Amino acid sequence: MSGSRIDEAFADGPAFIPYLAAGDPNIESTKEYVRALVRGGADIVELGLPFSEPIAEGSTIQNAIVRSLEGGMTPDAYFDLVEDLDIGVPVVCMTYYNLIYRYGEEEGPEPFVRRAAKVGIDGFVVPDLPAEEADPLREACDEYGLDLIFIVAPTTRGERLRRIMDRVSGYVYVQARLGTTGARTDVSDQTDTSLGRLDEWDVPKAVGFGISEREHAERIVTGGADGIIVGSALVDIVAEGDTDDGTVAERLERKARELKEGALAGGESRPQPERP
Amino acid sequence: MSQSKFGRYGGQYVPEALMPAIEELEDAYQRYVLENEEGFVDDFRARLRDFGGRPTPLQHAEALSARYDREVYLKREDLLHGGAHKLNNALGQALLAKYMGKERIIAETGAGQHGTATAMACAHLGLDCEIYMGERDINRQRPNVFRMRLNGAEVNPVTTGRGTLKEAISETMRDWATSVEDTHYVIGSVVGPHPFPRMVRDFQAVISEEARDQVIEKTGGLPDSVLACAGGGSNTMGAFHEFTGDDTDLYAVEAGGSSLEVDEEGGVAPNSASLSTGSEGVLHGARTKLLQDSDGQIMESHSVSSGLDYAGVGPELAHLVDEGRVTPVNVDDDGALESFHRLSQLEGIIPALETAHAFAFLEEEYEDLGEIVIVNVSGRGDKDLESVIEETAERDIEGAPDMDVFQGGL
Incomplete structure (x- = not known):
């Protein structure tokens, strides 16, 4: 691995990776919320660029995307938002391929990647882009030194897994269960099996889909994950708005701290892998 | 593979x-x-x-043939079990x-x-x-x-x-x-x-397999044109597939809705004409022609016919249009409604509103369609009666039944 900012984020133990939909409910709030998550211990931030047809998302994030689009979010507004963030941790852009493909005057993903690199984005997750269709984006990422993160599902095995792992950089996003994104109350056994299948690759493994509590984070890191990705549980806090328990930013920071502590506790209860 | x-x-x-x-x-x-x-x-x-009741007939449409002074044949998918292809x-x-x-x-x-x-x-x-x-x-x-x-x-x-x-x-x-x-x-x-x-496409290709044999049997030759309405494009590809290697002109008739203009701000395209007006993008698993805004967000489409109301279209149709093998055309809501009434009265066939688009194109452009024309009757119109009553009441359509009969209230 090349030693990107994302690689470094995994260097000091298990990483906590929160997700928010950019522009939910508006751009200024997103900046405030992202900074709160970083104060709470975020090592990388996944920031969603909303697409009108988010086929991989459950209802929580779908609704966030609707709020964001209604608030006027666009790819250009997104890039400006990221450029203003200045948070000191890597930012990963999570979006759907049509927005990447359509951006700019020239055909293909290059204009989007060029602009992303310029505003300080470190990598991409594109849920509707399987390895088979990813070469143009992979090449553009290589050109600008960005990471391309792929999702592996519980159903990904054998030849398919190899095809994905040949193209991944930064981290591999291990989907904890079948289905769409969304907070759940239990942790799937499928996760351990999925992590087991990835043993032979030394790219960091971050687990997402359904993580909402400290105990999940701890349990998943104990099971061998190098990081945890939490989206819907945080988006729920944004959707609730300010409550008697505190402002959205305060509650996001608290939740982030709790999840990060879970991840760290999980990391202590297993032997740390050696990293160069 | x-x-x-x-x-x-x-x-x-x-x-x-x-x-x-x-x-x-x-x-x-x-x-x-x-x-x-x-x-x-x-x-x-x-x-x-x-x-299912296959094969469906290829019917010679006597009144339409007389009206347009050429031989018009109807592929009767409306007679398939369920009333559509x-x-x-x-x-x-x-x-x-x-x-x-x-x-x-x-x-x-x-x-x-x-x-x-x-x-x-x-x-x-x-x-x-x-x-x-x-x-x-x-x-x-x-x-x-x-x-x-x-x-x-x-x-x-x-x-x-x-x-x-x-x-x-x-x-x-x-x-x-x-x-x-x-x-x-x-x-x-x-x-x-x-x-x-x-x-x-392979499952729907039975439409053109039958139609091709039937038209040869009835006329001794191939048709000059085949017309089919196009939303996602399944009846279209079904009606075209076996003719793609022939000399027959293929017309995909899209829903022009109320206008071909696009409301970028509101995210609305008041039509479903993705072959005629769309641009390339990725939606629902395929790269194809789409109704989308300049950022790549998918537009809300619109047509009086809900079956054509979709912002994308099949990738093979997009390709055949680029290759010049299929000609994309469109007719608006008004034309489709007029044709709905015309076909009902002239031929005794109440077509689906989707299908009515193909007949509206026939009405507008029959002079350029050659001697033998096949129109795919993709479905019957019983399902659309409520919308047709509503939409007809809002318009002055020649040949539509008098709506006064409903004045006592529905």
Whole structure:
């Protein structure tokens, strides 16, 4: 691995990776919320660029995307938002391929990647882009030194897994269960099996889909994950708005701290892998 | 393995969780549909005949032929069981799912035609069936919802977005991402990731297989033109496929809606003319022509005919248009409604509003269509009567029945 900012984020133990939909409910709030998550211990931030047809998302994030689009979010507004963030941790852009493909005057993903690199984005997750269709984006990422993160599902095995792992950089996003994104109350056994299948690759493994509590984070890191990705549980806090328990930013920071502590506790209860 | 692309269109843009199911489907398509393993194709053809009522007639339309001074033939898919071409595909896929050992079927539906066809096919084959349908469409298409329930299907309302076909497809894909191991997704048109566009086309190609033989038998030659309406494009590809190697002109008639202009600010295209006006992008698993804004967000489409109301189109049609083999044309809501009434009165056939678009094009451009014209009557119009009553009352349509009869209240 090349030693990107994302690689470094995994260097000091298990990483906590929160997700928010950019522009939910508006751009200024997103900046405030992202900074709160970083104060709470975020090592990388996944920031969603909303697409009108988010086929991989459950209802929580779908609704966030609707709020964001209604608030006027666009790819250009997104890039400006990221450029203003200045948070000191890597930012990963999570979006759907049509927005990447359509951006700019020239055909293909290059204009989007060029602009992303310029505003300080470190990598991409594109849920509707399987390895088979990813070469143009992979090449553009290589050109600008960005990471391309792929999702592996519980159903990904054998030849398919190899095809994905040949193209991944930064981290591999291990989907904890079948289905769409969304907070759940239990942790799937499928996760351990999925992590087991990835043993032979030394790219960091971050687990997402359904993580909402400290105990999940701890349990998943104990099971061998190098990081945890939490989206819907945080988006729920944004959707609730300010409550008697505190402002959205305060509650996001608290939740982030709790999840990060879970991840760290999980990391202590297993032997740390050696990293160069 | 079959090709996943049509020129630059098509492909497999889906979440990783779906890829193993798609690979399994590719394999099943290859073995059962293309190679007739276990006699799948024979079984399918026999069921289309006995359960579906195939072959459907190619009827010489006497009044239209006289009106336009050329020979007009109607391919009567409205006479297929269920009243539309949709059963060709629904039965094919449900049967394939059965051969694959899947126990549960899910499907999306817009106007309800594909949902009812899938529900019928599942009842016929003894498969569990759940249909996703936009909340708004459920309210617009109550008789079809009840038909699905009568056949034992669950109907799940989709409440996201505007609650129409586009959202229903997204929601069905989400279900499939959770249930791939025991469930098959019966997609309703020649859209979606490979192998769906190719496979759905193959199931619908029976339309042009029959029509080609029938027109040769009746006229001794091939038609000068074939007309079919185009939303997602399944009746279109079905009606065109066997003619693509011939000298016949192929016209895909899209819904021009109320206008071809686009409201970028509001995210609305008041039409469904993605072949005529759309641009290249990726939606629901395929690269194709789409109605989208300059950022790549998908527009809300609109047509008086809910069955054409979709922001994308099958990738093979997009390719055939680029190649110049298929000519995309469009007619507006008014023209479609006028043709709905005209066909009902002149030929005694009440067409689906989708189908009425093809007849509106015939009315406008018959002079350029040659001596022998085939129009694909993709479905019958009983399902549209409520909207036609409403829409007709708002317009002054020549030849429409007098609406005064309803003045006592509905």
